[in-house]
Amino acid sequence: MSAPMLTLRRCCQRSALLLVARRQWSSSSAAPASLLSRCLLFFAQRYYDVEMVLSWKSKLERDQLRKKNLYYGYTERFYGPDIATAFYILSLRGGFRFVGQTEWFRTNSKGKFNWDFLNHKDTPVEEVDMSNTIINYTGLSNLERQRHLRTLKLQGCPEVDDWFLAGLHRFQDSLEELDISHCPRITAGGLAALRNLRGLKRLNVSSLPRISTPGLVIILLEEMLPQCQITADGYDFESSEERVETGR
Amino acid sequence: MCAWRRLHGSVRTLRGSLLRGCLSSTAATRRQPGRCGGLTLCQRLSTGGALRNDFFKDLEDQLAAMRKKAADALPGSSWMPFEINPNLPPETADIVIVGGGVVGWSIAYWLKQKERLPRGMRVLVVERDPSYSRASTVLSVGGIRQQFSLPENIYLSLASADFMRNINEHLSVMNEDPVDLQFNHSGYLFLASEEVAHIMEENYNTQRLAGAKVSLLSPQRVKENFPWINTEGVALASYGLENEGWFDPWSLLNAFRRKAISLGAIQCFGEVTDFKYTTHIRTTADEEQLETRRIKSVKVQMPNSMEYQPVECAIVVNAAGAYSGKLAEMLGIGRGPQDSIYGLPVPVEPRKRYVYVVHCPDGPGLDCPLLIDYSGVYFRREGLGGNYISGISPEEAEEPDTSNLEVDHQFFEDKVWPKLAHRVPAFEKLKVTSAWAGFYDYNTFDQNGIIGIHPLISNMYFATGFSGHGLQHSPAVGRAVAELILDGGFKTLNLKRMSFSRIFAQEPMLEQNIV
Numbered sequence: 001m002s003a004p005m006l007t008l009r010r011c012c013q014r015s016a017l018l019l020v021a022r023r024q025w026s027s028s029s030a031a032p033a034s035l036l037s038r039c040l041l042f043f044a045q046r047y048y049d050v051e052m053v054l055s056w057k058s059k060l061e062r063d064q065l066r067k068k069n070l071y072y073g074y075t076e077r078f079y080g081p082d083i084a085t086a087f088y089i090l091s092l093r094g095g096f097r098f099v100g101q102t103e104w105f106r107t108n109s110k111g112k113f114n115w116d117f118l119n120h121k122d123t124p125v126e127e128v129d130m131s132n133t134i135i136n137y138t139g140l141s142n143l144e145r146q147r148h149l150r151t152l153k154l155q156g157c158p159e160v161d162d163w164f165l166a167g168l169h170r171f172q173d174s175l176e177e178l179d180i181s182h183c184p185r186i187t188a189g190g191l192a193a194l195r196n197l198r199g200l201k202r203l204n205v206s207s208l209p210r211i212s213t214p215g216l217v218i219i220l221l222e223e224m225l226p227q228c229q230i231t232a233d234g235y236d237f238e239s240s241e242e243r244v245e246t247g248r
Numbered sequence: 249m250c251a252w253r254r255l256h257g258s259v260r261t262l263r264g265s266l267l268r269g270c271l272s273s274t275a276a277t278r279r280q281p282g283r284c285g286g287l288t289l290c291q292r293l294s295t296g297g298a299l300r301n302d303f304f305k306d307l308e309d310q311l312a313a314m315r316k317k318a319a320d321a322l323p324g325s326s327w328m329p330f331e332i333n334p335n336l337p338p339e340t341a342d343i344v345i346v347g348g349g350v351v352g353w354s355i356a357y358w359l360k361q362k363e364r365l366p367r368g369m370r371v372l373v374v375e376r377d378p379s380y381s382r383a384s385t386v387l388s389v390g391g392i393r394q395q396f397s398l399p400e401n402i403y404l405s406l407a408s409a410d411f412m413r414n415i416n417e418h419l420s421v422m423n424e425d426p427v428d429l430q431f432n433h434s435g436y437l438f439l440a441s442e443e444v445a446h447i448m449e450e451n452y453n454t455q456r457l458a459g460a461k462v463s464l465l466s467p468q469r470v471k472e473n474f475p476w477i478n479t480e481g482v483a484l485a486s487y488g489l490e491n492e493g494w495f496d497p498w499s500l501l502n503a504f505r506r507k508a509i510s511l512g513a514i515q516c517f518g519e520v521t522d523f524k525y526t527t528h529i530r531t532t533a534d535e536e537q538l539e540t541r542r543i544k545s546v547k548v549q550m551p552n553s554m555e556y557q558p559v560e561c562a563i564v565v566n567a568a569g570a571y572s573g574k575l576a577e578m579l580g581i582g583r584g585p586q587d588s589i590y591g592l593p594v595p596v597e598p599r600k601r602y603v604y605v606v607h608c609p610d611g612p613g614l615d616c617p618l619l620i621d622y623s624g625v626y627f628r629r630e631g632l633g634g635n636y637i638s639g640i641s642p643e644e645a646e647e648p649d650t651s652n653l654e655v656d657h658q659f660f661e662d663k664v665w666p667k668l669a670h671r672v673p674a675f676e677k678l679k680v681t682s683a684w685a686g687f688y689d690y691n692t693f694d695q696n697g698i699i700g701i702h703p704l705i706s707n708m709y710f711a712t713g714f715s716g717h718g719l720q721h722s723p724a725v726g727r728a729v730a731e732l733i734l735d736g737g738f739k740t741l742n743l744k745r746m747s748f749s750r751i752f753a754q755e756p757m758l759e760q761n762i763v
Contacts, residue, residue: 041423054422062417137413163413166433169461169489188614188632189493193433195615196489198473216632220614 065159068092069139081145082124086117088142094130098123099148127151131179137164149174155204156182162190169196181206181234188217192224200228207234336557337516337548341372343733344546344559346520346575347567348375349385350497351711351718353504354726355565357419360511362730367512372559374548376519382653384569385501385719387686389603389637391494391618391628392720393436394460395486397451397760398696401717402458403741407724409491412500419507427503429495434629435488437474437617439671444622445484447760452486461490476612477619478673487617494618494628497719504726520568522547523579524558528706539590541579542706563733565709570598570687572712579705589704589752596698596713599690600648603639604660608678611636625667627675635681640664648685655683688716694756697721699728700747709733710748 033041043050068091076084082098086105089096090113095106098120104127107113125146136159143149149171154160160183168175175197180186187210194200203225211217214235222230320327343359345352356373363369380386392412394405411418416426440448448464455462465487467479509515525541532538543564549556568575576594577583584590606627611634618628627638640663642648648656660680669676691698691713698713711729714721724741731739738744750757 044422051422162431162433166490166493187430189430189432189434192493192614195434195473213632217614220632223613224615 065134065136066138068134069136069142071138071141079118080122082120082122083118085125085143085146088139089125089128089130090117092130092133092135092139094128094133094135096125096129097127099126104129124148129153130157131155133157134159135164136160137167140164140167144170146171147174151175151177153177153179154183155179158184161185162187162193165190166193168193172196172198175200177202179204181208181231184209186210188213191217191221194221195224197225200225202231203228204231206232211235333550333555335517335550336555337372337374337518337559338370338514339557340560341370341514342561343369343371343563343565344561345371345373345565345567346546347565347569347572347712348373348505348515349383349567349569349718350501350504350722351569351714351725352565352567353501353508354722355567355711355729356513356726357504357508357511358726358730359733360508360513361418362734371508371513372516372561373508373513374516374518374520374546376517376551378517378551380498380501382687384687384689385497387603387684388497388719389494389628389639390497390719391436391492393488393492393618394455394458395436395438395451395462395488395492397447397454398757399454399458400741400743400746401696401721401759402455402460404721404724404743406459406491407727407741408721411723412495413491415503419503421506421510424506427499429499429503431493431495432629433490433493434615435490435492435617437470437488437619438486439470439477439482439619439621440484440486441481441622442483448484448486451760461488463487463489474612474615474617476672476674478671480670481622492618500719500722504722516548518548518550518557520546520575521549521556521578523564525579525705540704540706543579543708563707563709565711565729565733567711569689569712569718570596572596572689572710576702576708576710579708581702581704592752594698594702594710594712595693595751596689596691598650598687600650600653600685601639601641601688601716602648602655602659602683602685603637604655604664604680605630605635605637605682606675606678607633607635607681608675609634610674610677612672612674619671621667621671623667623671625664625671627668627672636675636678638664638668640667650687653685653687655685657683689713689718690715693751694758696757696759697725697746698748698751699725699743700732702748703752 040050040054044054045051072084072088075087079087086096086098090105090107093107093111095104097104098117100123101120105114105117106129125143126148127150128143128146129151131153132155135154135157152168152171152175160180162185165180165186168178176199178194178197178200181204186208191205191211194203203221205211205218205221208214214232215237218230218232218235222228319325345356352373352375356371359369359371375383377383392405392409394402394409396402396405412429412431415429419427438448452462452464463486465473465485467482467485470477470482470485471479505515523543524545524547525543528540528542530538530540543561545558545560546564547556547558566572566575573582573594573596580590582591582593612629614629614632616629616636618626620626623640625638625640627636629635630637638660642659642663648659657680660683665675665678668678689712693713695715696713697715697717698710700710702708702710709729709732711725712718714725718725728738728741728743731737745757
């Protein structure tokens with residue numbers, strides 16, 4: 001495939017990703033949709049075939065997401081769970097660091113990665129950076145065997161939601177740092193699930209759009225996890241205080 | 249320009265005079281000078297006197313009425329020479345689901361989901377309470393847990409949690425907001441005393457075997473994790489790590505309803521008051537006469553009205569919750585001689601349970617689970633403002649009256665508060681802000697659900713008697729009943745043990761819960 005086609009494809013994927021993210025967490029107060037999507041919606045309400053095409057399109061997107069996040073059982077059978085985890089992380093364009101190593105294994109902008117990680121068999125993974133990837137709850141099963149996982153960065157992941165946070169209880173003994181800032185699907189109910197991570201030392205919950213009362217939630221989180229240092233930027237605390245004043 | 253305006257103005261006044269024949273107005277309008285006093289003309293235009301006159305408005309109205317009459321006369325319109333009530337259900341339906349709670353709508357959704365031909369089956373859901381003010385679904389505390397002792401219940405809860413995790417894949421409708429259940433993943437914490445600790449350990453093993461993520465905690469660990477609990481008398485605690493918590497039942501009900509209606513299910517508000525059935529008498533191998541009934545039509549009465557509509561149907565699903573027993577009585581179940589199977593009623597009756605909302609400023613924070621004590625009292629956090637929801641199951645002998653939904657506040661003072669304050673010392677200072685009561689569809693036989701066909705009625709399926717667990721099992725139960733109806737047997741979960749046969753054999757399937 002030529003380079004322009006590749007960039008076009010990646011562009012479409014990223015825009016599809018953003019569309020998914022926007023559709024999922026923004027309700028009617030979102031920015032107005034583009035002309036194309038409004039036209040499609042108009043026709044979909046009047047013609048069955050357009051409705052079918054749109055439902056196929058969304059089903060295709062969901063299937064792609066599911067296929068990317070499948071359990072890498074085949075890899076695990078031949079190379080062991082740690083290599084399977086490493087391969088999964090690299091396939092999703094994330095990065096990781098093995099226990100005892102200092103260098104990070106990452107993909108470049110074209111999605112290509114170095115196969116040197118195959119040399120480190122049976123070395124568990126210590127730090128994982130899956131920011132801006134499409135990891136979801138089923139994909140978390142690929143990281144399940146990592147009992148030495150200390151850092152997990154999930155900044156800006158559109159598919160990380162409350163159920164994903166509830167699934168992090170598997171790492172309750174080892175996890176020390178968690179970064180879930182800018183994830184558009186996390187709500188206060190999911191943050192309550194972080195109570196299982198008793199060993200957590202650093203937590204980043206900046207700019208979570210679906211938290212309506214960030215000040216209160218941050219205080220409750222600090223009470224719930226006393227040993228943890230919580231970073232919460234990107235919230236407009238002053239304007240919410242003003243609203244309280246005028247409401248009285 | 250002025251000349252044109254003058255001409256326009258004079259034409260209009262002429263028309264006005266023609267229609268209304270009012271000399272005074274024409275005299276008035278003609279009196280205006282016909283020079284480039286276009287300004288005065290415009291001013292008179294804007295005060296709206298004669299000029300944007302009624303002729304055009306009337307003309308528009310009459311044209312619209314004519315268009316409507318023409319459209320009604322053409323074939324394909326729904327005009328009828330006599331008025332009929334648009335709220336009546338259709339005259340025929342394939343499957344009638346009696347009961348529009350979360351179980352009923354879940355069954356409707358799964359039936360529509362599994363039908364192989366689009367709009368190939370007419371599913372009608374009949375609900376008698378349009379405002380859902382007395383429905384058990386919306387009055388529920390809304391918790392979901394996997395900590396049961398029967399494997400069937402654990403599997404049902406696990407499957408329902410899986411459904412809720414992927415709820416937008418199942419229940420999203422195009423161009424509508426995604427479903428938000430407001431699920432709080434806070435888990436359930438069961439506390440056991442010395443006598444029942446061994447039961448809790450057995451249950452823990454069953455739960456882990458079935459795939460539930462539960463952990464056992466010693467009293468010291470409980471005190472470390474939840475310092476606001478008074479662990480006196482606690483020998484063991486069982487804590488759900490995942491897939492447990494509480495959510496908003498109204499959102500789930502509406503999500504099921506919206507998706508089922510978008511797939512073609514029909515909703516009807518009315519009460520089922522009667523059945524028409526045919527009787528079929530067969531001789532068994534032991535030379536006994538067995539009389540079975542087959543429902544031919546269901547009489548649906550409109551709310552607050554004498555109007556009714558008999559709906560001919562092939563299959564009836566009884567998802568009427570607390571009133572399932574009463575519905576089955578209309579078919580004669582339970583009215584026969586006492587020692588035969590005709591005399592055995594469907595053992596589901598309403599039981600009233602109170603729920604109290606309390607406010608305590610120093611109570612547990614974000615990590616507060618749904619705590620169930622071995623004395624039977626339970627509470628959970630509601631929102632982030634220091635409010636909690638609490639209640640207790642009353643003793644068998646002290647069941648409250650089920651004719652209304654009035655709340656007994658003395659019950660809180662006598663039964664709930666002492667145990668609550670004993671378990672959580674911070675709750676000694678609390679204030680009851682609100683309370684409500686709701687009905688359990690209580691299965692008096694063994695407090696577990698009944699799913700399946702009644703042996704005496706060939707085409708009535710039951711999905712009732714869940715005794716407080718209906719909401720958390722509803723997605724999986726809906727799927728099971730749809731499989732029973734459309735595929736002839738259970739395909740994903742084997743719930744054969746939850747059928748009527750255990751009631752006829754008098755073998756209760758009891759939950760070995762510590763509560």
